[in-house]
Amino acid sequence: MGGKYTWLITLATAIGSIASALAMHGKASLEALAGVPVLLQAWASGLPLxxxxxxxxxxxxxxxxxxxxxxxPASRDGRQPHFSADTLALILALLVTVTQQWFAGHGQGQLLSALWIGLIAGLLAPYLGRAARALFAQKPAAPLPPPRAEP
Structure with a gap:
């Protein structure tokens, strides 16, 4: 079962996790999932937009x-820059929300809400980016060259 069917394993795992949460907790898990957008809306209500x-x-x-x-660029040993890209996305998301709140001029509680919203957006961005790359990639990435031998 090579890389050709890994998406199927991932999808089956996600569906299985959701099904097990519903089987264990039923209506309470659906109510908790329905509350997430409401919580996000409440946190974002203090932001300017x-x-x-x-x-x-x-x-x-x-x-x-x-x-x-x-x-x-890849690192010297051929590793991809995932951590750097993830960190850039997180910092930018925090900057965007906190800057909006800073210019709106609200209190400390509103700034904390902006931090939470920025943190959620920054942590969600790489996940969405990876999902988009997985769905819309034209061809698989070329294999990395072997690491250089240390002299």
Whole structure:
């Protein structure tokens, strides 16, 4: 079972996890999942653009991640720059939401909400970027060269 069917294993695992959560907790798990957008909306209500501030932060950080993962060079031992791209996306998402809140001029509690929203967007951006790359990639990436031998 090579790389050709790994997407199927991932999908089956995700569906199995959701099914087991529903089987164990039933209605309570559905109510908890339905509460996530409401919680996000409540946190974003203090931002200048509301939920659009979150979406703006998410979109910008996903675009930066998508560009950084391609443009950043591989390390000396041939490893891809995933950590650097993830960190850039997280920092940008935090910057976008906190800057919006800073210019809106609200109190400390609103700044904390902006931090939470930026953190969620920054951590979600690489996941969405990887999902988009997995769905829309034209061809698989070329294998990395073997690491250089140390003299």
């Amino acid at each position: 509301g939920i659009w501030s979150f979406l703006l932060s998410l979109a910008l950080s996903t675009l930066v991640w998508s560009t950084a993962i391609v443009k950043l």
